Amino acid sequence: MQLYRAATSVAANIRESQFAESTKDFVHKLKIAEKELAEYHFWIGLLMDEPSIAKPCELEEIHSLSLQLQKLLRSIILAKRSNS
Numbered sequence: 001m002q003l004y005r006a007a008t009s010v011a012a013n014i015r016e017s018q019f020a021e022s023t024k025d026f027v028h029k030l031k032i033a034e035k036e037l038a039e040y041h042f043w044i045g046l047l048m049d050e051p052s053i054a055k056p057c058e059l060e061e062i063h064s065l066s067l068q069l070q071k072l073l074r075s076i077i078l079a080k081r082s083n084s
Contacts, residue, residue, distance in 0.1 A: 003043035009036040
């Protein structure tokens with residue numbers, strides 16, 4: 001359940017950032033998404049250690065995609081901060 005909440009929170013905060021009232025608000029919402037993504041990585045890591053729950057190759061693909069998203073969020077946050 002917590003994995004689901006963290007994952008959906010990432011998407012919700014990214015969506016909310018699209019309607020930010022300022023650059024500072026935009027960065028803040030993406031930082032929240034980034035923190036939720038870190039929690040998501042924690043839960044995925046636990047699942048990857050328990051292969052009876054899901055196929056390891058499926059979890060590795062999901063984990064890889066989430067790491068790509070993390071890099072994108074970090075790049076956007078850094079770019080926005082440097083442009084402000």
